[in-house]
Amino acid sequence: MRHGETDWNKKKLVQGRKDIPLNEYGRHLARETSYGMRQYQIDLAYTSPLRRAKETAEILLEGRNIPLYEDQRIQEISFGSYEGMSCVDKTKEENLAFQKFFQDTGNYIPPEDAESVEQLYERTGDFLKSLEESKKLKDKxxxxxxxxxxxxxxxxxxxxxxxxxxxxxxxxxxxxxVTIAELEGSGFKIIREGIIFYKEEVKHWKAV
Incomplete structure (x- = not known):
């Protein structure tokens, strides 16, 4: 699942590795999602160490005796020096350069202190591979x-x-x-994607 809303999400600021907490609306979305997720058995949980993801998981697991583990490999992509600036401001060269991340990803060039999409694929793929190969997690x-x-x-x-x-x-x-996936053979298969457990309409976000 993706974390709840933050003030930087609301203001459309580049977030990346900036450790921005949930806002009250984000906590509300997490609580509503927790009610919907009660129908699913959860044996253990993994979270990005960034507060917005960890607090979302903690709200969802509240009152349930489920262990929660942090894993650096599933934290957000780093945008380096782009973090904190507007996602939608078209008056500055660096803002336009960042917008390629959403609008022309193949030509997006990260700053020197940031992470590439290929690097993001590599570390998140390593995380999934570790789940696939874990005998301890079988049938969990x-x-x-x-x-x-x-x-x-x-x-x-x-x-x-x-x-x-x-x-x-x-x-x-x-x-x-929320997306539900199952491990089949040597890979994951998506069963249901984009499940929303709250009543509010939260639109797909795009940098425009």
């Missing part, structure tokens, strides 16, 4: 609390595509959207 139901780009990278891998050019073919997952 896992919750993974992560971020928009990190979640998209994992889902793209499950779809069998590591294309950078078409990275956002299925758009950015809405806040607190």
């Amino acid at each position: 139901n896992l919750l993974i609390s992560t971020h928009g780009a990190a979640m998209t990278a994992m889902l793209n891998r499950m779809r069998g595509s590591l294309s950078v050019e078409h990275f956002w073919k299925n758009e950015v997952p809405p806040n607190c959207s």
